């Protein structure tokens with residue numbers, strides 16, 4: 001079904017990923033299921049094609065592309081029909097490296113993000129523990145300061161990529177003298193003395209390696225802290241939104257695979273001298289499910305769009321994840337049923353999909369936790385704010401500095417055929433007049449107003465700073481009249497071509 005969120009470049013990217021999956025994944029994926037492991041060569045191949053850094057900064061080897069390239073990538077990987085593979089890839093790219101990419105120091109990014117994007121090193125994200133999963137605040141793995149190192153002790157449970165990871169982004173309780181313990185994120189090298197990992201036996205996701213990790217007084221340099229110390233809990237809570245979106249997109253891709261393989265089977269199998277596709281009970285159930293898949297797909301795309309605009313769409317991410325993964329269980333159940341006895345045989349793909357799907361409503365926050373979050377935001381009016389913005393930084397940014405940073409935030413790939421000039425008239429303290437011109441794939445900023453502007457934006461300087469730093473949603477500012485825009489399509493196009501300040 002057509003969608004407004006994808007342009008021709010997304011489509012051609014989709015073709016590339018599909019070709020890759022057909023050539024490099026499908027012929028070997030059964031073997032990876034048997035081996036219970038994805039070979040290092042696949043990571044390198046993914047890295048070489050730029051698939052492991054789709055949204056990561058260009059300065060570290062990523063593409064800084066819009067989020068819909070990730071949607072395309074994740075959907076196509078999931079459509080291969082091996083959820084273990086999807087889990088391993090998505091954990092590496094969207095979970096293990098997400099915090100590092102957003103708030104890690106330059107040195108840490110050089111050391112871990114660059115090789116992760118290149119496919120030379122594999123990452124894992126370790127939050128869950130043997131005694132706590134949903135209740136993240138209750139983790140007990142400790143990091144005690146000793147000179148310029150932390151000494152880490154404890155264990156982590158159910159960790160995807162656990163035995164094969166080169167580094168593990170680990171949630172720890174940091175103990176600093178004179179301060180109450182807080183949660184921080186620490187990168188731990190899997191070669192460190194005292195670190196060990198052993199593989200767990202699962203009912204599905206066989207190609208992904210899931211492990212219990214043990215930390216026996218592992219010494220980790222203080223410089224391996226990601227972002228600010230004791231801010232890990234907020235980072236984790238916020239990045240759950242990305243994790244849940246990724247989970248929803250993958251569940252949708254997995255449902256596409258289940259439907260495709262089942263329709264193929266139904267077209268070839270006959271009963272009572274008719275193809276299965278001719279039986280009304282089956283065909284109606286299939287189209288009911290396909291309609292539901294399409295509904296959650298479009299809702300998930302909308303949520304991805306909100307996310308790409310720099311919002312923290314907690315309610316929508318939770319709804320998308322909950323609905324998509326629960327629907328996936330219904331879909332694989334029906335699809336297996338329509339295969340009859342063959343559906344229960346390991347040699348049929350639907351048997352694997354049936355086993356694999358079951359993890360969806362548990363990982364990355366269970367359905368029960370999703371319902372709790374949705375109830376909090378919808379019934380109790382709880383609001384969530386972004387944790388990544390250093391609040392102390394925000395007031396010191398002036399509109400002039402924001403405009404000066406535009407060329408670093410420019411998404412060049414979005415501006416190929418764009419010719420657009422915008423005038424900004426900012427009133428109040430720190431205000432002024434600025435012109436931004438996007439032409440021939442470049443972005444130019446100058447002081448003063450242009451005679452040839454396609455659009456004029458008028459607002460208070462402080463409102464502009466709030467929007468650009470993610471403190472205020474642009475849509476609410478337009479709707480409440482705090483920003484006047486002479487041509488909304490031009491403004492929307494403009495908004496798509498720049499990353500938010502500080503992201």
Ligand SMILES: Cc1cc2nc3c(=O)[nH]c(=O)nc-3n(C[C@H](O)[C@H](O)[C@H](O)COP(=O)(O)OP(=O)(O)OC[C@H]3O[C@@H](n4cnc5c(N)ncnc54)[C@H](O)[C@@H]3O)c2cc1C
Nearest residue numbers: 125126127128132133134158159160362363364365366368
């Ligand atoms: C295959 C697999 C891969 C995984 N990969 C990773 C990984 O890479 N990194 C990582 O950190 N973790 C990983 N996990 C762990 C996963 O995130 C947790 O299993 C999940 O968050 C649930 O935690 P738990 O298993 O401790 O269940 P518990 O928190 O003990 O929950 C048990 C049951 O109680 C319910 N429950 C708990 N609290 C509430 C509540 N407040 N209200 C209502 N019901 C509640 C739950 O929904 C669940 O049904 C993975 C798990 C699996 C199975």
